[in-house]
Amino acid sequence: MKAPKSIKDLPRSDxxxxxxxxxxxxxxxxxxxxxxxxxxxxxxxxxxxxKVVVLDDTVALNxxxxxxxxxxDALVQKFLSGLRKCLTAENNWTFLQPFLLSxxxxxxxxxxxxACHIYEESGKNPLYRPTYRSEIFRRIYFKYVKGGSTFxxxxxxxxxxxxxxxxxxxxxxxxxxxxxxxCPIGVDNALMAREIRKIASQEMGIQSKECHDNGSMLQxxxxxxxxxxxxxxxxxxxxIVEDMTEKTGxxxxxxxxxxxAEILLMxxxxxxxxxxxxxAAFAAIFNAAGVSWTLSSEHAAYDSINYGTWYDDVQFARxxxxxxxxxxxxxxxxxxxxxxGHAHKALTVIADKVLTGDLNVPREAAMPVLRDIVMxxxxxxxxxxNDFPVTLHDPCNYVRLMGVVMPQREVxxxxxxxxxxxxxxxHGVHNYCCGGGSGFAIMSGHNFGDWRHHLSGRKxxxxxxxxxxxxxxxxxxxxxxxxxxSNCKGQLRDxxxxxxxxxxxxxxxxxxxxxxxxxxxxxKPGFIDWEWH
Amino acid sequence: xxxxxxxxxxxxxxxxVVAVVARFLMWRKLPMHVRWELYPVAHDKRAAYGGSYxxxxxxxxxxxxxxxxxxxxxxSAEILFLVxxxxxxxxxxxxxxxxxxxxYLVIAATCLMLGGGLLxxxxxxxxxGGFGKLIQYAVIGCGVGGLGLGLLGAxxxxxxxxxDPELKDFTSPADLFNLVFFVIAFGTALASxxxxxxxxxxxxxxxxxxxxxxxxxxxxxxxxxxxxxASVVLLGALCAYIPLTHMSHFVGKFFAYHAIRWNDEPNLxxxxxxxxxxxxxxxxxxxxxxxxxxxxxxxxxxxxxEDLRK
Numbered sequence: 001m002k003a004p005k006s007i008k009d010l011p012r013s014d015x016x017x018x019x020x021x022x023x024x025x026x027x028x029x030x031x032x033x034x035x036x037x038x039x040x041x042x043x044x045x046x047x048x049x050x051k052v053v054v055l056d057d058t059v060a061l062n063x064x065x066x067x068x069x070x071x072x073d074a075l076v077q078k079f080l081s082g083l084r085k086c087l088t089a090e091n092n093w094t095f096l097q098p099f100l101l102s103x104x105x106x107x108x109x110x111x112x113x114x115a116c117h118i119y120e121e122s123g124k125n126p127l128y129r130p131t132y133r134s135e136i137f138r139r140i141y142f143k144y145v146k147g148g149s150t151f152x153x154x155x156x157x158x159x160x161x162x163x164x165x166x167x168x169x170x171x172x173x174x175x176x177x178x179x180x181x182x183c184p185i186g187v188d189n190a191l192m193a194r195e196i197r198k199i200a201s202q203e204m205g206i207q208s209k210e211c212h213d214n215g216s217m218l219q220x221x222x223x224x225x226x227x228x229x230x231x232x233x234x235x236x237x238x239x240i241v242e243d244m245t246e247k248t249g250x251x252x253x254x255x256x257x258x259x260x261a262e263i264l265l266m267x268x269x270x271x272x273x274x275x276x277x278x279x280a281a282f283a284a285i286f287n288a289a290g291v292s293w294t295l296s297s298e299h300a301a302y303d304s305i306n307y308g309t310w311y312d313d314v315q316f317a318r319x320x321x322x323x324x325x326x327x328x329x330x331x332x333x334x335x336x337x338x339x340x341g342h343a344h345k346a347l348t349v350i351a352d353k354v355l356t357g358d359l360n361v362p363r364e365a366a367m368p369v370l371r372d373i374v375m376x377x378x379x380x381x382x383x384x385x386n387d388f389p390v391t392l393h394d395p396c397n398y399v400r401l402m403g404v405v406m407p408q409r410e411v412x413x414x415x416x417x418x419x420x421x422x423x424x425x426x427h428g429v430h431n432y433c434c435g436g437g438s439g440f441a442i443m444s445g446h447n448f449g450d451w452r453h454h455l456s457g458r459k460x461x462x463x464x465x466x467x468x469x470x471x472x473x474x475x476x477x478x479x480x481x482x483x484x485x486s487n488c489k490g491q492l493r494d495x496x497x498x499x500x501x502x503x504x505x506x507x508x509x510x511x512x513x514x515x516x517x518x519x520x521x522x523x524k525p526g527f528i529d530w531e532w533h
Numbered sequence: 534x535x536x537x538x539x540x541x542x543x544x545x546x547x548x549x550v551v552a553v554v555a556r557f558l559m560w561r562k563l564p565m566h567v568r569w570e571l572y573p574v575a576h577d578k579r580a581a582y583g584g585s586y587x588x589x590x591x592x593x594x595x596x597x598x599x600x601x602x603x604x605x606x607x608x609s610a611e612i613l614f615l616v617x618x619x620x621x622x623x624x625x626x627x628x629x630x631x632x633x634x635x636x637y638l639v640i641a642a643t644c645l646m647l648g649g650g651l652l653x654x655x656x657x658x659x660x661x662g663g664f665g666k667l668i669q670y671a672v673i674g675c676g677v678g679g680l681g682l683g684l685l686g687a688x689x690x691x692x693x694x695x696x697d698p699e700l701k702d703f704t705s706p707a708d709l710f711n712l713v714f715f716v717i718a719f720g721t722a723l724a725s726x727x728x729x730x731x732x733x734x735x736x737x738x739x740x741x742x743x744x745x746x747x748x749x750x751x752x753x754x755x756x757x758x759x760x761x762x763a764s765v766v767l768l769g770a771l772c773a774y775i776p777l778t779h780m781s782h783f784v785g786k787f788f789a790y791h792a793i794r795w796n797d798e799p800n801l802x803x804x805x806x807x808x809x810x811x812x813x814x815x816x817x818x819x820x821x822x823x824x825x826x827x828x829x830x831x832x833x834x835x836x837x838x839e840d841l842r843k
Binding site for chain 2: 091314368369402
C-alpha cells in the first residue's frame with residue numbers, strides 16, 4: 001500500500017500520496033472474496049498530474065497546477081482569506097459555533113477513524129482518516145491565522161500543495177457524519193471537510209463541476225440540475241403518467257400547481273429521468289389514498305435537489321428560498337419530499353434557521369406520510385407480491401441526521417411477507433453511507449467513479465452481501481435493496497453495475513414506493529420490473 | 534514560605550474560575566447557527582433507536598415530548614464513564630477512563646476537604662465527631678484512589694502517544710507536556726500522601742485554613758513541609774493551566790452536545806427565533822467567488838435572493 005507516512009507529507013511530497021490496489025483492501029464477503037478477479041482502479045490518463053492537482057488515485061476537482069510563483073501564492077492567500085472569513089459571524093454565522101468547536105477541541109484520539117467506511121475499505125490508509133485533513137486544517141488555523149505556537153498545536157508547512165491537496169481531500173469524504181457520532185467530545189470532522197469545501201467554493205471559486213456548474217448553478221438558472229425547464233418536465237411527467245397508468249391500471253395522474261393543496265410534493269428531478277416508476281408510484285399511492293397534493297412548476301421547485309448542502313451556504317440558501325417561495329405561492333399546507341435524502345435534510349433541518357414568515361412552510365419527510373397511508377388501510381395490500389428477499393438501506397440524510405428511522409420499517413412489514421425483510425448491520429442511525437453521499441453519486445470525472453466503487457461504496461456492497469448471505473446468489477433468485485433516496489439509488493445502481501451484482505448474483509435495487517405499489521392488490525401484478533437494472 | 538501554598542491555591546482557583554467562565558461565555562455568545570443535529574438525540578422519547586419527532590406527520594401541530602431524564606442519563610454515562618470512547622475505542626478508553634475518573638475523584642476529595650473545612654468553621658463539634666471521621670475517610674478514599682488512577686491513566690496515555698503510530702504523528706509537544714505535568718503533579722501529591730500525610734490531616738488542615746482565610750503555617754519542616762507545599766503548588770498550577778488549553782474540552786463538550794448534536798429545536802412560524810434570524814440575514818457578505826461577489830455591502834438576503842436567470 002502506498003500511503004503517507006505523516007500529515008507533513010501533504011505539503012512536501014511531489015508524488016501522489018496514496019495508491020490503493022485490490023490486495024490492500026479487506027476482502028469482500030462471498031461470492032466476491034479477495035478481489036483477485038475484480039478490476040483495479042483504472043489509472044489516470046498520462047499527463048494528468050502535469051495539468052491538475054493529483055492527490056491519490058483519482059481527481060475530483062480539476063484544480064489547475066499553478067503556472068508560476070504568483071499563482072502558487074495566490075492560491076495560498078485566497079485560502080487564508082477564506083479561512084479568516086469562515087471565522088467571522090457575518091460570513092459564517094451558519095456554522096460558526098460548530099466549526100470553531102471542532103477546530104479547537106479535537107483530542108486526536110483517532111476514535112473516529114474506524115467509523116469511516118472510506119478509511120476502513122482503503123485498508124486503513126492514513127490519508128483517508130477523518131482526522132488527516134482536519135488536523136492539517138487545524139494546524140493551518142492555529143499557525144497561520146491565530147499565530148499560535150507550534151509547540152502547542154503542531155506544525156505544518158503551508159504552500160500551494162497544502163491548499164490544493166487539502167481541498168481535493170475534502171472530496172474524499174461523504175459528509176455522512178458517522179465519525180462525528182463516535183466522537184467522545186462531539187467534534188465533527190465531516191463538518192471540517194464541508195468547511196474546507198465552503199472556503200474553496202465561496203472564496204476561491206473551486207468546486208466540483210458536477211455539483212456546481214452542472215448542479216446548483218444549472219438549477220438556479222434553468223430550474224433543474226437535469227437541465228429541464230418547467231415545460232420539459234411537464235412533458236416528461238405526462239409521458240410517465242400515460243405509461244405507468246397503462247402498466248399498473250392505477251390512477252397515476254399528477255396534478256400541477258393546485259393552489260391550497262394539502263401537500264406540495266417535491267421530487268428530485270433525477271427520478272423523472274432515471275426512475276420514472278418512482279414518480280408514478282408516489283402518484284398511484286397518493287391518488288389511491290385520496291391525498292390532496294400537487295407538484296409545482298415554479299422555477300426550481302420541480303427539482304428538490306439542493307447541492308449547496310454539500311459545499312456552499314449561499315447556493316444552499318438560494319435554492320432553499322426558491323423551494324419555499326413556490327410552496328408559499330401555492331398556499332399549500334406542507335411540503336413533502338419524495339425519496340431524496342439530501343433534499344429532506346436541506347429544507348427540513350438546515351434551512352429551518354433560514355426560512356421565516358410566509359416562507360416558513362411546514363416540511364415533512366415522505367416516510368411518515370407513506371407510513372400513515374399504509375397503516376390507514378386505504379390501500380389494499382397483498383404482501384405476497386413482494387415475495388423476494390428485501391433489505392433496507394438507511395439514507396444518512398434523513399436517518400442519522402433527521403431521526404426518521406421507524407416509519408419505513410413499519411411500511412416494510414406491511415408490504416413484504418413474513419421473513420422476507422432482513423436488516424443490514426449496522427442499520428438505522430448507525431448505518432453506513434451508500435458511498436454516493438455529498439455529491440459523489442453524480443461525480444465521475446477522470447476515474448472518480450472507479451475510486452467511488454472501490455472505496456466509498458464498497459462498505460455498502462459488503463453490508464448488502466452480508467444481509468443476503470443465506471440466499472442463493474444467482475439471477476434466478478432476485479434480491480431487492482430498498483434505497484429510498486435518489487442519490488443512494490444512483491450510487492447503488494453504479495455499484496451493482498460495476499460489480500456485475502445483478503447479472504451474477506441477482507441483486508437489484510429500488511425505492512420504497514415501488515415496493516408499496518408492487519404490493520397493491522388493485523394494481524396489475526409485476527410493477528417491479530427486475531430488468532430495470 | 535508559609536504563604537506560598539495559600540497564595541498559589543487562591544491564584545489557581547481564581548484563574549480556573551475566570552478562564553472557565555470566559556470560555557463558557559465565549560461559546561455562548563456565538564450567533565445562532567443552522568440546525569446540525571445528529572441522532573440519537575438524548576432528550577427525544579425515541580432516543581433508544583435514534584428516532585425523532587420528525588417521524589410524525591404534522592409534527593409541528595403536536596406537543597414535543599422532551600425527556601430531561603434521557604439527557605441526564607446520557608450525559609452522566611458519558612461524563613462519568615466515557616461510554617462513547619468505551620464503545621468505539623476500547624484501547625484508548627482503558628487509559629482515558631482511569632485518567633478522567635481519577636481526576637473526578639481528586640475533584641471530589643478537594644470538594645470534600647473544602648466543604649469539611651467550611652463545616653468545621655461553622656460547627657466545630659460536628660466535624661470533631663463521627664461525621665468528621667466519615668468525611669476524612671471519604672477524602673482519603675477519593676484522594677488516594679483519584680491520584681492513583683489519574684497517575685496510571687496519564688502514564689498509559691503518555692505511553693500510547695509515544696508509541697502508537699496512529700497517535701504519534703498527530704501528537705504535539707504540548708500534548709506530551711500536558712500528560713507529563715499530570716504525572717508530576719499527581720505523583721508528587723501521591724508521594725506526599727505516602728511519605729508525609731497518610732491520614733490527609735495536613736491536607737484537611739490546609740483546606741480548612743483556605744476557606745477560613747487563616748493562612749496558618751503548615752506543620753513540619755524539610756521534606757515534611759516541602760512535599761505537601763510542592764503538591765499544593767503543582768496541583769494549583771495544573772488547575773489554572775487546564776482551562777487555558779484544549780483540555781478545557783469539558784466546556785466545549787457541553788456546547789457540542791447541547792447546542793449542536795442535540796439541538797433539534799424547530800423554528801416555528803412566528804416563533805421567538807425569527808427576529809434573530811432576520812438580524813443574521815441582514816449581515817454583510819464578503820465572500821469573493823464570482824457566483825457571490827460579496828462586496829461587504831450586500832447582505833445575506835441580497836445574495837440569497839439574487840435571480841440567476843437574469
